[in-house]
Amino acid sequence: MTEKAKLIAPRLPRGFEDRTPGEIAAVGAMIDTIRKVYERYGFDPVETPLLELTETLGKFLPDTDRPNAGVFSLQDDDEQWMSLRYDLTAPLARYFAENFETLPKPYRSYRQGYVFRNEKPGPGRFRQFMQFDADTVGAGGPEADAEMCMMMADVMDALGLAGKYVVRVNNRKVLDGVLDAAGVTTDEQKLTVLRAIDKLDKFGTNGVKLLLGAGRKDESGDFTKGAGLTEAQIATLVGYIESGVPADGVEKGSNAHVIATINALAGLIGGSETGLQGVQELAAIFGLVSAAGFGGRVILDPSVVRGLEYYTGPVFEIELTFKVQNEKGQDVVFGSVGGGGRYDGLVSRFRREPVPATGFSVGVSRLFNALKLTGNIASSEPVGPVVVLVMDKDQTPSYQAMVAELRNAGIRAEMFLGNTKNFGKQVSYADKRNSPAVIIEGSQERDQGIIQIKDLIAGKEAAAAITDNAEWKAARPGQFEVKRGDLVAAIQKLLSEQ
Numbered sequence: 497m498t499e500k501a502k503l504i505a506p507r508l509p510r511g512f513e514d515r516t517p518g519e520i521a522a523v524g525a526m527i528d529t530i531r532k533v534y535e536r537y538g539f540d541p542v543e544t545p546l547l548e549l550t551e552t553l554g555k556f557l558p559d560t561d562r563p564n565a566g567v568f569s570l571q572d573d574d575e576q577w578m579s580l581r582y583d584l585t586a587p588l589a590r591y592f593a594e595n596f597e598t599l600p601k602p603y604r605s606y607r608q609g610y611v612f613r614n615e616k617p618g619p620g621r622f623r624q625f626m627q628f629d630a631d632t633v634g635a636g637g638p639e640a641d642a643e644m645c646m647m648m649a650d651v652m653d654a655l656g657l658a659g660k661y662v663v664r665v666n667n668r669k670v671l672d673g674v675l676d677a678a679g680v681t682t683d684e685q686k687l688t689v690l691r692a693i694d695k696l697d698k699f700g701t702n703g704v705k706l707l708l709g710a711g712r713k714d715e716s717g718d719f720t721k722g723a724g725l726t727e728a729q730i731a732t733l734v735g736y737i738e739s740g741v742p743a744d745g746v747e748k749g750s751n752a753h754v755i756a757t758i759n760a761l762a763g764l765i766g767g768s769e770t771g772l773q774g775v776q777e778l779a780a781i782f783g784l785v786s787a788a789g790f791g792g793r794v795i796l797d798p799s800v801v802r803g804l805e806y807y808t809g810p811v812f813e814i815e816l817t818f819k820v821q822n823e824k825g826q827d828v829v830f831g832s833v834g835g836g837g838r839y840d841g842l843v844s845r846f847r848r849e850p851v852p853a854t855g856f857s858v859g860v861s862r863l864f865n866a867l868k869l870t871g872n873i874a875s876s877e878p879v880g881p882v883v884v885l886v887m888d889k890d891q892t893p894s895y896q897a898m899v900a901e902l903r904n905a906g907i908r909a910e911m912f913l914g915n916t917k918n919f920g921k922q923v924s925y926a927d928k929r930n931s932p933a934v935i936i937e938g939s940q941e942r943d944q945g946i947i948q949i950k951d952l953i954a955g956k957e958a959a960a961a962i963t964d965n966a967e968w969k970a971a972r973p974g975q976f977e978v979k980r981g982d983l984v985a986a987i988q989k990l991l992s993e994q
Contacts, residue, residue, distance in 0.1 A: 509623075510617050510623070511615075511617030511621075511622050511623030511624070512622065512623060512624050513622060513624075516877075517877060517878055518876050518877040518878060521878040522864070522873050522874060522876075523626075523860065523864055525873065526655065526860070526863070526864055526867060526873055527608060527628060527860065529651075529654050529655055530628055530651050530654075530655075530858065531606070531608075532654070533647060533650050533651045533654050534606045534630050534647070534651075535606075536650075537604075537630075537643065537647050537650075538604055539604045539605060539606045539630050540604065540605055540606070541605065541606055541607070541608075542588070542591065542605040542606075542607055543607065543609070544581070544584070544587035544588065544590075544591055544607065545581075545587075546580055546581060546609075546610070546612075547578045547579065547580060547581070548578065548579060548581055548586070548587050548590065549576060549577070549578055549579075550567070550569055550577040550578060550579045551577075552586060552587070552590045553567065553579055553581070553582055553586045565614070566582065566613065566614055566615065567579040567580060567582050567612065567613070567614050568580040568612050568614050580611075580612035581611055581612065582611060582612065582613065583611050583627065583857070584607045584609065584611060584627050584629045584857065585629065585631070585839065585842065585855060585857070586842070587607075588605065588607065588629070588631055588633070588855075589633075589842045589843045589845070589846065589853070590846065592633050592843055592851070592853075593843055593846030593847050593851075594846075596847065601633075601634035602632050602633060602634035602635040602640070603632070603633045603634055604630075604631075604632050604633075605630070605631060605633075606628070606629060606630040606631075607628075607629050608626070608627070608628040608629075608860075609626065609627070610624050610625065610626050610627075611624075611625065611626075611627055612624050613625075622861070625859070625860070625861050626860035626861060627857050627858065627859065627860060628857070628858040628860055629836075629855055629856065629857045629858070630644070630647065630855060630856055631853060631854065631855030631856075632644070632853065632854055632855065633843060633851065633852075633853040634851060634852065634853070635852060635854070636840070636852035637780075638777050638780035638781045638784065638810070639784060640852075640854045641777070641781055641809070641810040641812075641837075641838060641854050642780075642781045642782075642784035642785055642788075644812065644836060644854055644855065644856045645663045645665055645781070645785060645790070645794045645812050646785065646788055646790050646794065647856070648663050648812070648814055648834065648856055648858075649661075649663050649790055649793040649794055651858070652793075652814065655863075655867060655872060655873075656867070656870070656872035657816065657866075657867075657870065657872065660816055660817055660818050660870065661793075661814055661815060661816050661817060662749065662792075662793065662794070662795050662814075662815055662817060663793060663794040663795070663812055663813070663814055663815075664795055664796075664797040664799075664800045664812065664813045664814075664815055665778070665781065665782075665794060665795065665796055665797065665800065665810060665811070665812045666778075666796070666797055666798050666799070666800040666801065666810070666811050666812075667774035667775070667777055667778050667809055667810045667811065668774070668801070668802075668807050668808065668809060668810075668811055668837070669770045669771060669773055669774025669777070669808075669809055670761050670765065670771050670774035670775055670778065670798070671690075671693075671736070671774075671798075671801060672768070672770050672771060672774070673764075673765035673766070673768030673770050673771015673772065673774060673775075674732065674733065674736045674761075674764050674765055674768075674771060675689065675733075676765075676766065676768045676770070676771065677732065677764060677765055677766035677768060677771070678725075678728075678729045678732040678733060679729060680723075680725065680729060680733075685723050685724070685725070688707070688721075688722065688723040689708060689723050689725075689733065690801050691707070692704050692707035692708050692722070692723060693733070693737060693799055693801050694799075694801050694802075695707060696737060696799045697799075697829070697831070699712070701734060701737065701738070704734070704737065705730055705734060706722060707720065707722045707723065708722060708723050708725050708729070708730045708733055708734075709722050709723070709724070709725060709727075709730055710722050710724065732764065735760075735764060736761070736764050736798055737798060737799055739757055739760035739761055739764065739798050740757050740796060740797050740798045740799060742756070743756065747792075748795060749791060749792040749793070749794075749795035749796075750791065750792065751786055751791060753795075753796070754782045754786075754791075754795075754796050757796045757798065758775060758778055758779050758782075758796070761775050761778070761798065762775050774809065777809060777810060778796060778810070781810060782794075782796060800812070800813050802835055802836075802837055806839045806841060806842050807837040807838060807839055808837075808838055808839060808840045808841055809837065809838035809840065809854075810837055810838050810854070811835070811836070811837035811838075812835060812836055812837060812856065813832050813834070813835035814832060814833050814834045814835065814858075815829070815830075815831060815832055815833075816829070816830040816831065816832075816833055816866050817829055817830075818830055818869075818870065820869060830866055830869070832859075832862075833858065833859050833862050833863040833866055834856060834857055834858040834859055834863065835856070835857065836854070836855050836856035836857050837854065837855075838852070838853070838854040839853050839854070839855070840852045840853060877930040878930065879908075879930060879931075879932055880908070880926070880929035880930040880931040880932070881908035881909050881910045881929065881931060882902055882907060882908065882909045882910075882931060882932060882933050882934070882935065882987055883909075883910055883911075883912055883922070883925070883926040883929065883931045883933075883934045883935070884898050884899050884902075884909065884910070884911045884912065884934070884935040884937075885912050885919070885922045885923070885926075885934050885935060885936050885937075886911060886912045886917070886922070887917070887919070887936065887937060887938040887939075888938065888939060889917070891937070891942070892911070894937070894942075895911050895937070896911055898911075898935060898937075898947075898983060899911045901983060901984055902983070902984060902987060905984045905987075905988065907984070907987055907988070907991070912925065912926075919936075922934070923950070923952075926952060927952060931952055932951070932952060932953055932990070932991060932994055933949055933950060933951050933952055933953075933987065933990055933991075934949075934950045934952065935947055935948070935949060935983070935987075936948035936949070936950060937980075941977070945979060945980050946977045946978065946979055946980060947977065947978060947979075947980055947983060948975055948976070948977050949975070949976055949977070949978060949986055949987070949990065950974055950975045951974035951975070951976075951990060951994075952974065953974070953994050954974035954994075
């Protein structure tokens with residue numbers, strides 16, 4: 497007697513997830529809404545492959561001597577390292593450079609798809625997730641940056657989130673100017689400062705002060721080493737952070753608030769030419785934002801820094817402002833669901849001339865969770881097909897003809913293909929498929945030239961009020977008969993009324 501083959505446990509790799517038909521349909525509806533806004537702004541789709549040559553992804557992503565650090569990589573038979581894309585921006589830079597001669601300039605495109613991170617997964621942190629980007633390549637003026645911010649505000653409005661978000665805008669050049677004025681010169685210190693300011697929402701001003709100084713110990717006792725700045729340097733940077741706090745009586749995001757913040761930033765940058773350029777760009781962006789009627793939805797916030805090093809100018813972030821509970825049961829702001837900025841150096845890795853670019857990326861999964869929380873989208877099962885039951889096996893050609901008639905009329909339909917003749921089990925199958933109706937034709941109906949249509953949705957509603965099984969059988973809730981030739985018309989009418 498041979499041993500039984502060992503069964504493989506069905507399990508997902510860590511950091512990945514399956515999606516149900518309901519989730520797919522709901523996310524699809526959300527993406528379709530975003531796409532319509534992007535196209536209204538004049539952006540066109542483009543699609544790049546999941547795999548890129550590792551060197552294409554750039555110095556900001558994996559190390560070339562450690563091709564699996566941060567990304568999933570494999571070596572081709574020609575010894576070329578390829579990696580699953582880390583984001584949608586680096587592939588766009590490669591695509592634009594490769595097709596430079598034929599593409600219109602500026603080049604306006606959007607892309608949607610999965611990206612992959614070879615990182616430790618955690619709650620809400622996946623190794624595969626979806627992004628939806630829009631970028632303008634070849635436009636160097638603040639008009640392109642302002643348009644990105646306004647488009648993202650229109651996306652949030654189209655998704656039903658009006659009044660529940662702000663698009664926060666800053667400029668990395670301004671921060672560079674403030675760092676120069678404060679005497680922060682080393683790359684290591686600058687990076688630590690960026691990370692500290694990025695934690696403002698999480699730790700508050702006092703926590704940021706600690707991270708700018710010697711360091712910060714959290715509640716668990718873990719210590720994070722700080723930037724090691726002097727008290728004078730910390731004071732300059734705290735003044736920078738607090739420059740975005742509106743004075744008493746001034747509404748955040750108003751023209752008065754923007755003007756006051758820009759003036760405060762101008763006073764903090766000293767004689768920095770880079771900082772002055774950044775302040776001028778912010779003034780131009782908010783002049784355009786105000787003229788287009790987006791004041792209050794798009795606001796100036798000096799604490800926005802964005803994490804990636806390739807940003808070279810304006811940076812922006814969508815923050816959802818409603819409260820949710822964290823894992824400790826505390827009320828916290830939902831936070832960011834997307835962001836972007838200007839990255840004028842990325843395409844220049846492939847071409848000698850400078851190529852300006854700006855763009856925005858929406859975190860699809862995170863935004864979808866936000867829409868579920870606000871009730872703006874439902875993760876319900878999509879309507880399934882009409883199911884033609886097989887009451888007599890020798891009549892399958894007749895049943896298949898019914899299915900064909902329904903499909904030819906544009907109605908989702910299928911014939912039951914299971915191996916049971918049991919009526920109840922076939923109806924149960926249709927219920928699990930979320931079918932709106934089943935078609936019943938036994939020998940008695942066939943002889944009379946009729947069919948029975950069981951409205952499963954009405955049947956469920958009616959059955960909920962019936963407690964007696966005999967009464968349920970007698971009532972046959974949701975079931976009616978029509979002539980065989982009226983099948984399509986009857987189903988069309990039923991679907992329109994459900």
